[in-house]
Amino acid sequence: MIDDSLSILSVSRLSKRYAGGHCALDAVDLDVRKGEIFALLGPNGAGKTTLINIVCGIVTATEGQVSVAGFDISRDFRKARSMIGLVPQELFIEGFETVSATVAFSRGLFGLAPNPSRVEQILRDLSLWDKRNSPMMALSGGMKRRVMIAKALAHEPRILFLDEPTAGVDVDLRRDMWALVRGLRDNGVTIILTTHYIEEAEEMADRIGIINRGCIVLVEDKDRLMKRMGKRQLTIQLHRPLASLPAALSERGLTLTESGDALVYTFDSQRDRSGIADIFRSLADNGIDFGDLTTTESSLEEIFVSLVRAP
Template sequence: MTTMLSVSNLSKVYEGGFTALKAVDLDIRRGEIFALLGPNGAGKTTLISIVCGLVNASTGTVKVGGHDIVTDYRAARSLIGLVPQELTTEAFESVFSAVSFTRGLFGKPADPAYIEKVLRSLSLWDKRNHKIMTLSGGMKRRLLIAKALSHEPRVLFLDEPTAGVDVELRRDMWNLVRGLREDGVTVILTTHYIEEAEEMADRIGVITHGEIILVEDKATLMHKLGKKQLTVHLHEPIDTVPEALAAYALERTDDGHALTYTYDAEREHPGIADLLADLNAAGVGFKDVNTTQSSLEDIFVSLVKQ
């Protein structure tokens, strides 16, 4: 797939010597949803701010749609829409005027029909003549998205887009994001709601201490790093795991009523069928079994700890 955003050897050192980014390399494909995950202070917002022209990099280059963000900044920024975490706009403006004004800032001709389409998609059309100061918190967040989409960007950054918003807005936003992807828009999001990344993203990037430690297709990541667990619930509690079952590295619960077998999602050797047969052979009776698999959150926590 065509690369839409290319980041090469990007670093940022603030006054006082704090290093926010360390030689970051990252390529994001056209028309994908890319989730950038990391703990607070990992460098997510700094990276986005540099790409969007809000912060100057110390070293490195960034290209958006082939346009360098420094030497060809007008063309590069015209392709970018940013939904920040906080609303900074004129409180006495109307919704329609605010979105139209943002479109004009990018040199786009007036297009009331397009603005109406955006506002309707975000359930803001009925509020088009309301002053921004009268909007609820959820409606203000919808307005941020409308302003980011006003100039028809090809790359959309969503920086913690659903932090503190209600379930309805979260659902509407993800429906909108799916529609944008179908139109070929590249969506890059940072989020603390990792289940959203698990549901929505095509690829996952993990950043910590200013460094990208992993970039992987979501399905591949879940397959490679996800762990499966089989819990066997026993008829009678046991004090120790029989030596005949040592190859499975089983973990016994404190009360001895269950055994847990952890294995890689990629391979199941020794397999579950083998384990159950060996349990019977060892005289360990069981009444029920259930399996679980690591979530993306489990994988993320494990990666950051490592």
């Protein structure tokens, strides 16, 4: 259960049908907790950008509610929007502007008074201070992305949306971005990032939401998901079906399949397998003959693929 007082973004029954009838979001419910890194993972076309764009007021929802730090985006749009920084999927660059002017201007867009020391702090935090007087067009791709983040932070938002922050970015820069995002979270900013890279969600997120065809199919703590992913299952095919499971076997964590013709043992693949030797001893002690043994292992990749597979 989510404690409402900890939720900074609350999305309820949110739907979007674009003109032409395409349903990009279908009654999405989602809560993001204050101070977390939440990764919204999904294939291209799943509805990630649509969701972000609705929250940021760029796209209008067909149905549903969104509130940001308690402000409803339709009733209190300006207050809600002031809480949010957005780094969009497509970067917009004003080539001749300097880095510091670009960031300072963005602050002004939110009606905030100029605050050079705040802008300096942001530029220093993002290792852009040395580049403050460079025109945007003189920067490398990685630096431009940093400026986009600086711009999004200029009005001191409490939530930062990063829409596909590392799409098409090389590995080194991707790692830099991850470190940078963690630093922001450590400064108290809630981070919501979208990605279609499983690896990125795995690396960065406190929680992972999986979206497919406009529906949220899973929201789970990353560590819990990884633990689940680390599970292996051993299936022991029996020569003669059992009507019930002997107590000695159920104590060892075995379960009997519904048809009674196989035993299943789920174990943690990280841990040693000493339990398995004990199980075989118990089977012998109970006079249970078995045939085929199979083991299966689930990975996040498999979980993801099975969840987003076309019906």
